[in-house]
Amino acid sequence: MVKLCAKKITSFLIYNEAIDSKESENYEYGFETLIAFLLNIFVILTISCMLNKFKYTLLFLCCYCPIRQYTGGYHADNYKKCLGVFITIYLINLVLLTIINFFDLKEMLIILTFISYVGIWILSPIEHREKPLSDEEINHYKKVSRTLISIVLIFIFMGINSEVIYEYSAYAASSIIWIFIMINLAIIKNRGGIHI
Known part of the structure; x- marks a missing residue:
């Protein structure tokens, strides 16, 4: 279609x-x-x-999509699988954030976010199989992705302890974590270890 x-x-x-x-x-x-x-x-x-999560999801997408455009990462083999993977990520994200909130696991979320931040900083960009990047593009994508994740990280640290914007910060944090996961899945797939 x-x-x-x-x-x-x-x-x-x-x-x-x-x-x-x-x-x-x-x-x-x-x-x-x-x-x-x-x-x-x-x-x-x-x-x-x-699910009455529109505002949080919109923030998640505003963090996830632009950064992912510059970091690259795992891509499904076709558009149906892509949609399926994205829906799965979204639903898993909702469940995990509910668990983190219920058990007050802010520290774990901060640690995972920081590990993901460092991983993205080091590993990105991951080239798409259909669109290899020149050296100049790689440098540009690296600078842009590092700038964007740094801006999101600052927002996360400013809001993670605020009752007013905690949930927004948690969704922003989860976007960084998922981008790092997608980068790692791409590395595994490129080595022939994943066939989704």
Whole structure:
């Protein structure tokens, strides 16, 4: 469905001479990525509304998506699996944050966040199999990802002990942890150890 939509949009733009037909593959890939991203966001936000977690989820996505764009990490083999993995991550995240909150495990959350921060700082960016990066791009992605995770980390440390914004901080922290997990899954997959 995603590929078909991307093809139709690209064909429409070529037909109307809005884009050059020589660039059709690049546009198709770009539209595929955009459609899959929007579908994932729509599904997650719909679930968050049903679970009354919209504001927290929106913050999670605002931290997770831009940083992940620059850090790279695990990518599923197709768009259905990608959506499935993202929904699974989201639901596991909700359960784990509920457990952390219930048992007052703030210290554990802070430790995991800091370990993840250091891991992201050292390991990112992880190249996507379909889009290798030049040395210049690697340096740029590294700088941007380090800047973004540092901003999020400052927000987390400012809010983790505040009753007013604790839950927001916890969701921001979980975004850093999940990005680190996705980086490690990509490393394992690239070595042939994971087939999701």
